[in-house]
Amino acid sequence: AQTVTQSQPEMSVQEAETVTLSCTYDTSESNYYLFWYKQPPSRQMILVIRQEAYKQQNATENRFSVNFQKAAKSFSLKISDSQLGDTAMYFCAFMKLGNYGQNFVFGPGTRLSVLP
């Protein structure tokens, strides 16, 4: 079974600074997707970024980028120029390609606070 670990329960960063959230996962699959979702105080889950395992290039979305290390099974999220609106819970998630539901696994989350 796949597992997703986020070793930082809470983090804080000063506004405009850069922060990196860590995520590791365990799988024997070679083809899968990895995601970062954000859950602000409103509790709406928002897709931040997605990485396809077969792609070597790290995904980027504006201020958000990932460092995907497939061999190490690591998938960290870097937030540049942090903004107050980035304050949220961040969940790392794994999905096995071709199979859904029970193979979509969420990590325990990292609570990020952006300080003014």
Added chain:
Amino acid sequence: GAVVSQHPSWVICKSGTSVKIECRSLDFQATTMFWYRQFPKQSLMLMATSNEGSKATYEQGVEKDKFLINHASLTLSTLTVTSAHPEDSSFYICSALSPGSRGLVNTQYFGPGTRLTVL
């Protein structure tokens, strides 16, 4: 694109009554939807996978007779909590798997959630 709605956003009911929560994909068709439960300050717990036109697949430990799921169309899935009890009080979240017509393929897009309080 890839918008998912959920209704109601919050509901209070008496113990023993049933509550229905609707999940709709507004701008894409979703053959697969998911239902999650989230306790305060915890991650999402998958309850079941809902497939259009077939029976839902429930996770281990989830009572299928208590949490009835119906995926009657490509844009609508419903979760009915039957004979609700105070321990069923929670935040319920649905998601829809995008086929790629809106949003990213093989990616879940989430509804805003429903807060259920059972008195």
